[in-house]
Amino acid sequence: MSAPLDIEGPAAPPRSNGELVFAAPWESRAFGLAVTLHQAGAFAWSHFQVALSARIAAWEAAQDNDWSYYEHWLAALEDVLVERGVLASDDVTALARVLARRPTGHDDDH
Structure with a gap:
């Protein structure tokens, strides 16, 4: 089973x-x-x-921040996992807070 990636279009x-x-x-x-x-x-x-396209469409409608494809990708993944019951939205929020507290540069390749 592979993921059929969109070749063209906003997603x-x-x-x-x-x-x-x-x-x-x-x-x-x-x-x-x-x-x-x-x-x-x-x-x-x-x-x-569908979730990714919805996230991108919402950004296009609001355009209230800078564009980041993979921020929309990650948000769509969270949406799908919460919708499917794999994660609770509170778990996503708690983990995001933990990750946000990590020091700058923790994710750099060396």
Whole structure:
């Protein structure tokens, strides 16, 4: 079971010369986490695509912050996992707070 990535359109992952592009290590981990959870049967890829498109459409309507594809990707993953009952929204919030307290540079590649 593989994740059929959109090649074109607003939900398509960033690419350069056909290769996926990640600006920071967390982006590639978020990408891999979503694909792995899908492959493990946690959710249907079509549900994730709908959630990602909805997140992007909401940003386009509001445009109240800077664009970050993988922030929308991660938020859509959270939406799908909460919707499916894999995670509770309180768990997502608590984990986000823990991660936000990590020092700057904790995620740098060395």
